[in-house]
Each structure stands twice: as C-alpha cells, then as structure tokens.
C-alpha cells in the first residue's frame with residue numbers, strides 16, 4: 336500500500352547518502368547532517384500516511400465539469416430569481432468546481448462526513464473501509480483533509496464551518512482542523528446528546544456526538560445569540576407596548592440576610608391610598624427587608640410607569656415592570672443568551688427523530704442515520720446574517736436543505752443552499768432529490784400531502800468530465816459554461832441579466848438589440864468571437880468575461896492551450 340510521505344522521505348534520505356559520498360568536506364557534511372536531522376525528526380501535530388485517491392488521479396487526465404439535468408429543475412417560487420443547487424457527484428470534483436464560482440463566497444459550511452466507524456459508512460476508492468483495514472485512519476484523514484482545504488478557500492472572512500463527528504475521529508479531526516483553519520480560529524466543539532441513553536447494560540454508554548466549529552477568521556466571524564422567546568415569559572402589556580415590548584411583574588421588595596442588608600434601602604413608600612409602607616408590606620421598619628431600588632429610582636419609576644401597586648386581601652404590594660425590549664432605565668436591551676457548547680434537551684433533536692423524519696417522507700426507511708432537522712436548524716441559527724449561503728458537501732438525505740428552507744419560513748431570513756452528495760446506492764436520485772421536491776412542493780412522491788410546501792427554486796447538476804486530450808477541448812468546455820454561470824450567480828441564465836454570446840452572429844444580434852437590454856449584470860463571450868470596433872466600445876462599460884477561459888483558465892494553461 337502506497338505511503339507517499341514515507342516513500343518521499345526515504346528517497347530524500349538516499350539522495351543525501353549520495354551527496355555525502357560526493358561532498359566530503361566539513362561544510363557540506365554539516366549541512367547534509369542538518370537536513371537529515373530535519374527529515375528524520377518527529378514533528379508536533381498530526382502525522383499520517385497520505386494515500387492516493389482515484390477521484391484525485393482522475394483529474395490528471397480529465398477536467399471535471401457540471402451538467403444540468405434540466406428535467407429535475409424545481410420552481411417553487413416563480414417570483415424569485417434565486418436558485419438553490421443540488422450537485423451530484425464526488426465532492427472533491429464539486430469542490431474543485433465551486434472554487435471557480437464561490438471562492439470566498441460561502442458564509443456557512445455544515446458537513447456530516449462518514450464517521451469512519453469501520454462498519455461500512457466510509458467508502459474510499461470504491462472500497463468499504465472496515466475496522467480491519469490497517470490504513471483506516473490515515474485513509475480517512477487523507478480523504479477529509481483534501482476536502483477541508485478546498486472548503487476553507489470557499490469560506491468568506493466572516494464564514495464558519497461546523498462538522499458533525501463522533502468519538503472515533505474527533506481527536507484527529509481537531510488537530511487536522513487546527514492545522515487547516517488555525518488554532519486561533521477554533522470556535523467550539525459542541526457536544527450533542529444524540530441518544531437519550533438507558534440504564535441497562537454494562538460499561539459506559541456513549542450518548543453524545545460532536546459538532547466541531549471553526550471560523551475562517553475568528554475576529555470577523557459574527558455569531559448570533561439565542562433570543563429569549565417573548566411570549567414564553569413576557570405576557571403582560573400596557574400602552575408602551577411598541578417601544579418597551581411586553582412585560583413581567585417582579586416584586587420590588589425582598590428579604591435580605593446579613594451583609595447584603597442595606598439600611599438605605601429600608602425606607603417608606605406611599606401607597607395609592609396614602610398609606611406609608613416599609614418593604615415586606617411592613618408598617619414599621621424591620622431590619623431584614625429591603626426595596627430593590629433606591630428612593631430616587633422609585634420616584635423615577637412611578638413617574639415613568641415602571642412601578643405597579645397592587646392590593647390583595649387588604650394588603651398592598653409594590654412591583655416593578657420588567658419589559659422585554661428595554662432595561663429598568665428605559666434603555667433598549669437585547670434580551671438574549673449566548674449559545675453554549677452543550678446541545679441537550681433540544682426538542683426532537685435526537686438520532687431516532689432524524690430517521691423518523693425521513694421515514695415520514697418516504698413511508699419507509701430510505702436512509703441510514705440522517706441528522707434530525709431540529710439539530711441542523713439549531714446550528715444554522717448560530718451564524719448571524721440575513722442572507723447567508725449554506726454549503727453541505729456531505730449532504731446525504733438532504734436534511735440541511737430542508738432545515739434551510741423551513742428556517743427561512745420560520746424567521747423570514749433568506750438563506751440559500753448548495754448541497755453536494757455522491758449517488759452511492761442512488762441516494763442523490765432516490766432520496767436527496769425526492770426529499771427536496773417533497774419539501775418544496777409539499778407533496779410526497781405518492782401524491783399525498785406532506786406540508787404546505789416551501790417557496791424555493793432548485794437546479795440539479797451532475798458532475799461530468801472533459802478529456803484533457805480532446806481535440807475540441809474549447810468546445811467541450813463551452814458546453815458546460817451555462818452551468819457555471821448559473822451556479823456562480825445563483826440564477827437561471829435567460830440572456831437578460833446574464834448574457835452568453837457564442838458566435839459572431841449572436842454578437843451582432845446583441846449589438847443591434849442592445850437598447851432593449853436593461854440591468855445587464857455580465858456578458859460572457861466565447862473567445863472565438865471577433866469583435867468589431869463598435870462592439871468593443873459597446874462592451875467597454877459592461878462586466879465582460881471570456882469563456883471558457885474565465886472558468887477554466889488554470890486547466891487550459893496547464894495543458895498548454897493558454898499562455
């Protein structure tokens with residue numbers, strides 16, 4: 336089995352031996368010894384044997400491209416130009432293509448990769464990796480590190496990545512992420528109680544999994560806080576509703592002990608009927624009672640409608656109003672709590688519920704171990720932002736997409752998603768896509784009602800390949816440019832805002848109908864088109880890109896087609 340780093344190291348050590356024979360002077364030998372020491376010394380951090388992956392080798396001879404399956408387009412929101420994307424294929428290829436369209440553009444990445452349990456969940460080079468594979472962990476690390484490095488380039492400066500994992504690989508993954516994203520960008524390793532657990536059996540039962548979170552740049556990453564639900568506690572209202580929100584009543588007095596007692600806070604307040612009372616509704620001063628507010632603050636509270644007097648069975652009590660939107664000085668307040676790294680007691684967020692949710696959609700067990708919707712919704716609320724793009728490149732049954740669409744309906748935000756999954760066991764075609772169709776249309780495959788549906792549009796792409804040795808490489812690539820433009824801008828190319836010009840004739844048509852075009856965002860012109868002087872002038876103030884070069888510049892240079 337190839338162990339590339341070891342082979343490389345051996346090769347370099349052999350070179351050094353040869354150099355030693357040819358350069359026996361002291362200076363050379365000292366230098367050679369130092370290089371040898373550096374090569375053989377143990378380094379801190381994660382060290383593993385790199386493995387070659389077939390999907391990676393394939394890119395030496397083929398260029399991955401996307402091909403749209405137009406029959407699978409779903410338009411659930413005709414009023415919106417915005418599209419979400421489901422990308423079928425190996426995620427290494429999809430990530431390479433996303434590098435061309437989404438570098439620095441992704442706000443949130445959530446992934447749930449194979450956990451490498453040794454029981455058939457991790458397929459590498461088309462083989463199931465079981466617990467007897469001696470290279471099980473290094474293969475997993477090779478596989479995941481390649482993808483995480485690409486993922487990092489896609490994240491924008493405010494972006495964050497959340498990775499579901501369990502105890503098998505969490506420790507290696509933490510070290511790997513430290514080296515890829517930087518220790519300083521570590522946000523949290525959230526602990527999720529995935530199963531309720533039971534008191535039967537022996538040993539120590541694992542009832543948790545993890546969600547490892549990193550920022551692209553911790554200083555710039557915006558994390559929201561958990562709002563305290565208004566109606567949960569704050570139920571009373573008065574004429575200040577708009578500015579102050581609803582309120583709850585708290586007693587203004589309290590019994591104090593020892594050093595906490597303050598004589599200054601033990602004074603008389605005049606009740607609405609003129610009666611003067613000390614705290615504790617006492618007629619005479621009792622040492623262990625205090626008002627919470629000073630005399631001046633109470634005066635201010637009465638004048639500003641923060642204080643309430645209530646008479647119950649002939650006895651007065653004094654309360655202050657605690658409003659949702661303002662503090663006790665009438666200043667605006669954001670009553671929220673920080674997220675914590677323990678995800679527990681979250682309604683419906685356990686593994687069994689995830690399975691049930693997919694069963695409810697397909698009326699059968701269509702997928703092993705989908706994540707529960709409420710877990711993903713909870714996680715997607717953590718990054719702040721109104722209009723974030725969410726990428727999941729181990730999408731499986733598509734829970735992330737359903738969570739995005741349902742959350743948008745719940746909180747009115749405008750999240751978009753890009754999902755990648757392979758089609759092992761036809762999962763993309765038979766589970767992910769039908770699930771998204773059901774979520775958007777509100778109807779199951781058998782026609783029965785699932786929900787009211789979600790307003791969203793979807794495009795379905797498959798990865799395809801162009802032979803690097805093709806005689807017609809330009810034409811082959813040009814066939815896949817529409818897909819790239821649509822993915823980059825999240826729209827359908829309809830030659831209104833985004834215009835593709837493939838030949839001289841189309842360029843002439845564009846020139847003559849130019850006055851009819853409004854709001855042009857970008858024009859993509861085949862590199863074969865010969866522009867007239869007037870056409871060059873016309874394009875001067877327009878965002879113009881040459882195709883296929885603007886997307887496949889690197890590959891074309893690599894094979895000597897571009898200089």
Ligand SMILES: C[S@@+](CC[C@H](N)C(=O)[O-])C[C@H]1O[C@@H](n2cnc3c(N)ncnc32)[C@H](O)[C@@H]1O
Nearest residue numbers: 425426447705706729730731732733734756757
């Ligand atoms: C643990 S599942 C994700 C489950 C998902 N979170 C859900 O709720 O349904 C991992 C998925 O990643 C897919 N996968 C594994 N390796 C992949 C690869 N190289 N490219 C694309 N998808 C891959 C598998 O087919 C599997 O469906």
